[in-house]
Amino acid sequence: MLTIGVDVGGTGIKSALIKVGDVKCADTYEILDFSSMPTQASEGSEVVVRNIIKSIERYDWQKCDLIAVASAGTIDWDSGTVTFATATIPGYAGTELSRILTEYFGRRVVVINDAVGALIGESFLGAGKKAESVMMFTIGTGLGGSFLAEKTLDANSVIDTKSGHMTLHEGGRKCTCGKAGCAEQYVSATALKKYGNDNLYQLFRSSDAAEKKVKVEFFKDLARVICESAGQYRPDLVVIGGGVIELSEYWWQNFLKEYKRKCDVPIASASLGNKAGVLGSVYAMANGAFKNQ
Numbered sequence: 001m002l003t004i005g006v007d008v009g010g011t012g013i014k015s016a017l018i019k020v021g022d023v024k025c026a027d028t029y030e031i032l033d034f035s036s037m038p039t040q041a042s043e044g045s046e047v048v049v050r051n052i053i054k055s056i057e058r059y060d061w062q063k064c065d066l067i068a069v070a071s072a073g074t075i076d077w078d079s080g081t082v083t084f085a086t087a088t089i090p091g092y093a094g095t096e097l098s099r100i101l102t103e104y105f106g107r108r109v110v111v112i113n114d115a116v117g118a119l120i121g122e123s124f125l126g127a128g129k130k131a132e133s134v135m136m137f138t139i140g141t142g143l144g145g146s147f148l149a150e151k152t153l154d155a156n157s158v159i160d161t162k163s164g165h166m167t168l169h170e171g172g173r174k175c176t177c178g179k180a181g182c183a184e185q186y187v188s189a190t191a192l193k194k195y196g197n198d199n200l201y202q203l204f205r206s207s208d209a210a211e212k213k214v215k216v217e218f219f220k221d222l223a224r225v226i227c228e229s230a231g232q233y234r235p236d237l238v239v240i241g242g243g244v245i246e247l248s249e250y251w252w253q254n255f256l257k258e259y260k261r262k263c264d265v266p267i268a269s270a271s272l273g274n275k276a277g278v279l280g281s282v283y284a285m286a287n288g289a290f291k292n293q
């Protein structure tokens, strides 16, 4: 069957036309077409919703059996409504995304959190295929964290760990959520750009002393966030994804040295790249994860 998966991040909206054979079989998920457009997050909720619609209309959606969206923000599993969102997308909290899209397209459209979508993608179709419980961190505009307790798909087995907003440095940098010292103010592409170098490729390849220090702090902070969260949830495997992992060849080995000093939980970088969210949301919907949306 033909499906459309959408992944709404703080910077870009990715969408894909995905062919699915046997819904439970990882090998039958084939991306036929993939595209990306700017989210225009700062323009607010209405513009973002309009862009989500555009990202679906790129494809012949009338011919598709399923449309599934993974979105930034805290998403209620039963209603597909955004129940919490930071100031990155003004006015996004309270948006009844599933209802709006279902009405617009005249067919069922389900919505889950983007970090959860990526987690499901990596757990069932990617790096975590062989692990029973997987914890994932998505390092992008913000820091997403999620945990799949066992290989079942329902609201109870998937946990949004909200790791991005755990307090990492008491009284530290101000966060978009209103608190101070949150992890995502240190462990995110946004933080690396702000305090290191606007160009992350240059930052990770740089031997400049100040930029080196930013990287060392980033490795330490990331290792700490993972250790604390893994201590709480005890996963079989930790998977790291998000935009920053696309540059992993320049930093992953150095990070592992720091990580292994602190934590012994097996760790892997995401294997689906920036396609984990679109694949995960479609996989979840195809496998009947949403009874009420």
Ligand SMILES: [Zn+2]
Binding pocket: 164, 165, 175, 176, 177, 178, 179, 182
């Ligand atoms: Zn915060």
